[in-house]
Amino acid sequence: MRLILFGAPGVGKGTQAKILSSKLNIPHISTGDILRQAVKDQTPLGKKAKEVMNRGELVSDEIMIGIIKDTLQGEHCKNGFILDGFPRTLEQAKAFDKLMKDLNIKDFLLISLSADEEELVNRLTNRRQCQVCHNIFNLDEIKYSSKCPNCRSENNFIQREDDKEEVIRNRLKVYKENTKPVLDYYEKQDKVIYVNGLGTIEEINSRILFTLHSK
Numbered sequence: 001m002r003l004i005l006f007g008a009p010g011v012g013k014g015t016q017a018k019i020l021s022s023k024l025n026i027p028h029i030s031t032g033d034i035l036r037q038a039v040k041d042q043t044p045l046g047k048k049a050k051e052v053m054n055r056g057e058l059v060s061d062e063i064m065i066g067i068i069k070d071t072l073q074g075e076h077c078k079n080g081f082i083l084d085g086f087p088r089t090l091e092q093a094k095a096f097d098k099l100m101k102d103l104n105i106k107d108f109l110l111i112s113l114s115a116d117e118e119e120l121v122n123r124l125t126n127r128r129q130c131q132v133c134h135n136i137f138n139l140d141e142i143k144y145s146s147k148c149p150n151c152r153s154e155n156n157f158i159q160r161e162d163d164k165e166e167v168i169r170n171r172l173k174v175y176k177e178n179t180k181p182v183l184d185y186y187e188k189q190d191k192v193i194y195v196n197g198l199g200t201i202e203e204i205n206s207r208i209l210f211t212l213h214s215k
């Protein structure tokens, strides 16, 4: 089974990717992870990526597609994969389709985890970081709002700049603008399945598996 996991910041995409990977027994390919690995392994593309990043620039789609290609050709991906973090723009989607053609892969699906924007804003603005142990928690998920469940220190939570409402609203806006064309593009190919991304981790996971099996 070949899947692309798609969802707004805060929707719990990474968590779902990990669970699906273990339940379906196919590797979770996070573009962030494979990029770091390529740099560490000093592959030809990893070296190129490192140069670009050392200059403070973003790794191009071309390099990223090359690293994805190297990974998907690996033995561990021969029965499928869950791709997380790519494609995020229409240009990337077109490049990804070309890669699928090159690798002779026709069957893949995009799972779009949807969630109400206000709910996501609420979830993300409730994040606090402990200034003592630096762990991040969601106020909705811990027992005491001023006590760290990890190191037990009190009154040491701060809200990071990235978790402030204005920053989050802007990230969600950028996400929507970039990803809407990707969804439209794959919808025309009948490759999108929409799953309600609200609920507990287990509920969402069951929904994904149910939808996959009924597709």
Ligand SMILES: [Zn+2]
Pocket: 130, 131, 132, 133, 134, 135, 148, 149, 150, 151, 152, 153
């Ligand atoms: Zn702590």
